[in-house]
Amino acid sequence: METEKKTQTAAEQMTDRDLSEQIKKVTKESHVRAENTELMLSFQKGQVTLQQYKLLLCSLYEVYQALEEELDRNSNHPGVAPIYFPAELARLEAIEKDLEYFYGQDWREKIVVPTATKRYCHRLRQIGKENPAFLVAHAYTRYLGDLSGGQVLGRIAQKSMGLKSSEGLSFFAFPGVSSPNLFKQLYRSRMNSVELTEEERNGVLEEAVRAFELNIQVFDDLQKMLSVTENKLQNCSTHSSNTPAKTLQ
Numbered sequence: 001m002e003t004e005k006k007t008q009t010a011a012e013q014m015t016d017r018d019l020s021e022q023i024k025k026v027t028k029e030s031h032v033r034a035e036n037t038e039l040m041l042s043f044q045k046g047q048v049t050l051q052q053y054k055l056l057l058c059s060l061y062e063v064y065q066a067l068e069e070e071l072d073r074n075s076n077h078p079g080v081a082p083i084y085f086p087a088e089l090a091r092l093e094a095i096e097k098d099l100e101y102f103y104g105q106d107w108r109e110k111i112v113v114p115t116a117t118k119r120y121c122h123r124l125r126q127i128g129k130e131n132p133a134f135l136v137a138h139a140y141t142r143y144l145g146d147l148s149g150g151q152v153l154g155r156i157a158q159k160s161m162g163l164k165s166s167e168g169l170s171f172f173a174f175p176g177v178s179s180p181n182l183f184k185q186l187y188r189s190r191m192n193s194v195e196l197t198e199e200e201r202n203g204v205l206e207e208a209v210r211a212f213e214l215n216i217q218v219f220d221d222l223q224k225m226l227s228v229t230e231n232k233l234q235n236c237s238t239h240s241s242n243t244p245a246k247t248l249q
């Protein structure tokens, strides 16, 4: 894309004062922790199960619904407008498609989310209303993550779950982004163009650490939900082999 090419030089001239550099630095440790959650380790080891992935999709649906509604509502806000790329980045429709693939047409009635996901969405809606300049921290955390490690994870997930095509994996595909690397450069330069007071900048950096933390809590809560179900299943099969076990659908 022409715009992606133009920003390449700008990206090469970044300095320590740039929001994109600062945000990467302050979230570095959180990124390592996120990568090392049980759920993300399952992905990396090529061991993600269909149950894990389906449950993750439910939470991603709630999170992106809140994030994208707040970005849309605040699209003219000076802290949001430069990083507002719905045509390239919006994930909600892709997730809906995947949910329909895995759960069927009545997927909306089958969505299950842990408390941590509700907490994450609550925070997104709160800052969307009270402090839209902080939305950049959340958009960065999710979208740049999806365009980075997420690309590899998509290919691994396909293999791990034995899916023959990329059906059910629309979430990982960005048809509006021809080069993830160039797009990330464009995104970083747009982040750096946002005018922020020192106080606002510190607030955004703190919010980014919080965004990672919220994601980690979602992954941990999902894992807990799964182990509770597995234990229940084990108990059911030990105590009564005739009673059908209630599973997460």
Ligand code: HEM
Binding pocket: 020, 023, 024, 031, 034, 035, 040, 041, 043, 044, 140, 141, 142, 144, 145, 146, 148, 149, 150, 153, 212, 215
């Ligand atoms: C960037 C891997 C999980 C958010 C990256 C990069 C890799 C990566 C290789 C590119 C680093 C670079 O260009 O310097 C992974 C792996 C993960 C994982 C293997 C788990 C299996 C996550 C999670 C989040 C996340 C859970 C957030 C919820 C990000 C962000 C960036 C990034 C925001 C962009 C950093 C920047 O350039 O400023 N990740 N990641 N990642 N990841 Fe992850």
